[in-house]
Amino acid sequence: MSALIRPFCLEDVAELVEMERTIFSVPWSEQQFIDLLKRDYCLYMVAQKEEKIVAFAGLTILVDEGDVDKVMVAESCRGQGIAEKMMQELLTEARRRGVKEFTLEVRVGNTPAIRLYEKLGFVSEGIRPRFYDKPVEDAMIMWLRQ
Numbered sequence: 001m002s003a004l005i006r007p008f009c010l011e012d013v014a015e016l017v018e019m020e021r022t023i024f025s026v027p028w029s030e031q032q033f034i035d036l037l038k039r040d041y042c043l044y045m046v047a048q049k050e051e052k053i054v055a056f057a058g059l060t061i062l063v064d065e066g067d068v069d070k071v072m073v074a075e076s077c078r079g080q081g082i083a084e085k086m087m088q089e090l091l092t093e094a095r096r097r098g099v100k101e102f103t104l105e106v107r108v109g110n111t112p113a114i115r116l117y118e119k120l121g122f123v124s125e126g127i128r129p130r131f132y133d134k135p136v137e138d139a140m141i142m143w144l145r146q
Contacts, residue, residue: 003054003082005089008044010037015053016046023072025134043097045090047073047082057086059094059102066094068104071113078112087120091144100146105139107132117142 008016013033020027036042036058043066044058055073059066068090073083091102105128106113114124122142131139 003047003049003077003080003085005045005047005086008036008046008056008058010034012046012053012056016056019053019056019072019074022075028070042069043090043094044070045086045093047077047086049077055082055086057083057090059090059099061094061097061099064098064100066091066099066102068102071104083113083116084119087116091120102144104142105131106142108138108140114140114142117144120144 013030016033017027017030036044039060041061042058043061044056046053047055053074054077055071057068057071059068071083071087094102102122104117104122106117108114108127122144124140125143126141128139128141130136
């Protein structure tokens with residue numbers, strides 16, 4: 001069964017907070033998720049399978065640039081193409097809103113994510129030393145330019 005990609009809404013927050021805690025060492029709080037809904041310059045989507053949220057991705061729009069803030073997929077649903085489908089829809093909607101270039105940071109050791117971003121056209125343009133905590137790791141800076 002394929003995932004339904006749709007805009008993030010308030011009813012998703014509790015599920016996302018739980019998913020975030022299982023995936024990230026420094027998880028976002030409930031309030032951080034709620035605050036996203038108040039920002040018209042943020043674009044966030046969820047992927048849903050059988051009434052359960054299985055992925056989340058979004059970006060912040062700064063004039064004509066999109067900064068991808070978060071991409072997460074439940075461990076049980078990885079490798080099914082959900083992140084790729086969600087990112088494609090996210091990029092398409094952001095372009096519709098006037099975004100011309102996209103950037104993101106990714107842990108240098110997160111090979112599956114780097115491969116996905118490269119497949120979508122992102123290229124590495126630098127490293128941010130010690131960008132991440134718990135564990136400390138460098139970030140690869142990637143850009144998708146038109």
